[in-house]
Amino acid sequence: MQIDKAAIEDNGHILRVSMGGADLRFHDVWLRDNAQDPATRDPGNGQRLITLAALPEDCSLCDAKVDGAQVQVTFAADEKQVVFDAAWLVQYCYDRDQDHTKGRLPVHTQAWDGGLSPAVPTADLSAMQRNRAALRDWLTALRGYGFAKVTGLRTESGGLFDVVDLFGYVRETNYGRHFEVRTEVNPINLAYTGLGLQAHTDNPYRDPQPTVQVLACLENSAAGGENMVVDGFAAAQRLRDEDADGFELLSKYCARFSYTGSAGVSLHSRRPMIELSPDGELQAIRFNARSAAPLVDVPFDMMTAYYAAYRRLSAIIDDPAMEVRFKLAPGEAFVVDNTRVLHARKGYSGAGTRWLQGCYADRDGILSTLSALEAEI
Numbered sequence: 001m002q003i004d005k006a007a008i009e010d011n012g013h014i015l016r017v018s019m020g021g022a023d024l025r026f027h028d029v030w031l032r033d034n035a036q037d038p039a040t041r042d043p044g045n046g047q048r049l050i051t052l053a054a055l056p057e058d059c060s061l062c063d064a065k066v067d068g069a070q071v072q073v074t075f076a077a078d079e080k081q082v083v084f085d086a087a088w089l090v091q092y093c094y095d096r097d098q099d100h101t102k103g104r105l106p107v108h109t110q111a112w113d114g115g116l117s118p119a120v121p122t123a124d125l126s127a128m129q130r131n132r133a134a135l136r137d138w139l140t141a142l143r144g145y146g147f148a149k150v151t152g153l154r155t156e157s158g159g160l161f162d163v164v165d166l167f168g169y170v171r172e173t174n175y176g177r178h179f180e181v182r183t184e185v186n187p188i189n190l191a192y193t194g195l196g197l198q199a200h201t202d203n204p205y206r207d208p209q210p211t212v213q214v215l216a217c218l219e220n221s222a223a224g225g226e227n228m229v230v231d232g233f234a235a236a237q238r239l240r241d242e243d244a245d246g247f248e249l250l251s252k253y254c255a256r257f258s259y260t261g262s263a264g265v266s267l268h269s270r271r272p273m274i275e276l277s278p279d280g281e282l283q284a285i286r287f288n289a290r291s292a293a294p295l296v297d298v299p300f301d302m303m304t305a306y307y308a309a310y311r312r313l314s315a316i317i318d319d320p321a322m323e324v325r326f327k328l329a330p331g332e333a334f335v336v337d338n339t340r341v342l343h344a345r346k347g348y349s350g351a352g353t354r355w356l357q358g359c360y361a362d363r364d365g366i367l368s369t370l371s372a373l374e375a376e377i
C-alpha cells in the first residue's frame with residue numbers, strides 16, 4: 001500500500017496521511033506513544049519499554065516525509081524520528097465512524113435463535129488434536145455463536161479435560177477441578193437432581209464468573225434430560241427492541257447473586273444482568289433463577305419497572321423459538337461461552353442413567369488460541 005501524501009496540520013498536532021483515495025488523521029501524542037522504534041517497543045516481545053512520563057510535554061510534529069509505503073515523522077521537541085508503515089496505520093486507524101449503538105454485538109459474533117438447530121457447530125476431538133485448521137474452524141464457530149459441540153471424547157472420568165486442553169486451562173472452583181452431574185441424595189446443588197432447569201448462566205455469584213463451561217456426557221440412557229442453549233445476546237437484543245427502557249434498567253442497575261450451599265462457602269456478587277461496555281457493546285449476560293439474591297441496588301421508584309423487564313427477559317429466554325436443543329450421547333460434550341450463552345436441561349426420569357461431568361475454563365484461552373492459529377495458518 002503506497003502513501004500518496006502526508007501533511008502536518010493544526011500547528012503540528014495532527015498528521016494527515018492520504019492513501020487509496022482516503023485521508024486518515026492521527027494525533028501527535030498518539031503517534032509518539034505508539035512509536036514502533038526499538039527505544040519505545042521491545043523488538044522481541046513487542047512490549048512498550050517506556051511510560052508516559054518519558055514523552056515530551058509537547059509532542060507536536062515538525063516534519064513528515066513519505067517514502068513509498070512508509071511515512072517518517074519528526075517530533076519537534078527532541079527531533080526524534082519515527083517511521084510508520086501504511087498497513088500499520090490502516091490497521092490502527094481511529095479516524096472513522098464508530099458504532100455506539102446500545103446493545104450491539106461484539107465483533108466476530110453472530111446472534112442466533114432456534115433456527116440454528118440443524119447447524120449446531122460440531123467437530124471431532126481427535127480431528128482437532130491432529131489438524132490445526134479443524135481446530136481453528138471450531139474455535140471460530142465457538143467465538144461466533146458462543147457454543148459448540150465436540151464428539152469423540154473418551155467415555156471415562158476426566159475425558160472432558162481433553163476438550164479444555166485444545167484451548168486453555170481448567171478453572172478450579174469449590175466444586176472441584178470438575179463436577180459430577182448426576183442424581184444425588186441430599187444434593188448440594190439442584191443441578192445434581194433430575195429436575196428440569198431453566199436456561200441460565202453458571203455461577204453468576206462468582207466475580208469474575210467462569211467464562212467457559214464444558215459439559216461432557218459419559219452415560220445417558222435416562223428418558224428426557226436433553227440439553228438446550230439460548231443466546232443471551234439475542235435475548236437481550238429482543239428485549240431492547242421490544243422495550244428499550246426495560247433493557248436500560250437491566251443494564252444500568254446491579255443484580256445480586258449468591259451461593260451458600262456448602263459448608264465454608266459464601267459467594268456473593270453485585271453485577272448487572274445485562275452488562276454493557278461504557279460505549280454500549282454487549283459484554284455479558286447473567287441470568288440464574290436459582291442463585292438470584294434479593295435485589296437491593298434498584299432504586300425504590302424503579303423496582304416495579306425493573307421486575308417487569310426482568311420478567312420479560314425471563315419469558316424471552318423461555319420462548320422455545322429461542323432455543324437450540326440436543327441430547328448429548330456418551331462421548332459428546334458441549335462448550336458454552338458462559339458470559340453469553342445460557343444452558344438448560346429438561347427434567348429426566350430415574351429410569352436409566354444420566355452421568356455428565358462439567359468443568360470451567362476461561363474464554364481468553366479460546367480467543368488467544370484462535371488468534372494465534374489465524375496468524376499461523
Ligand code: FE2
Nearest residue numbers: 191201202343
Ligand atoms: Fe448450569
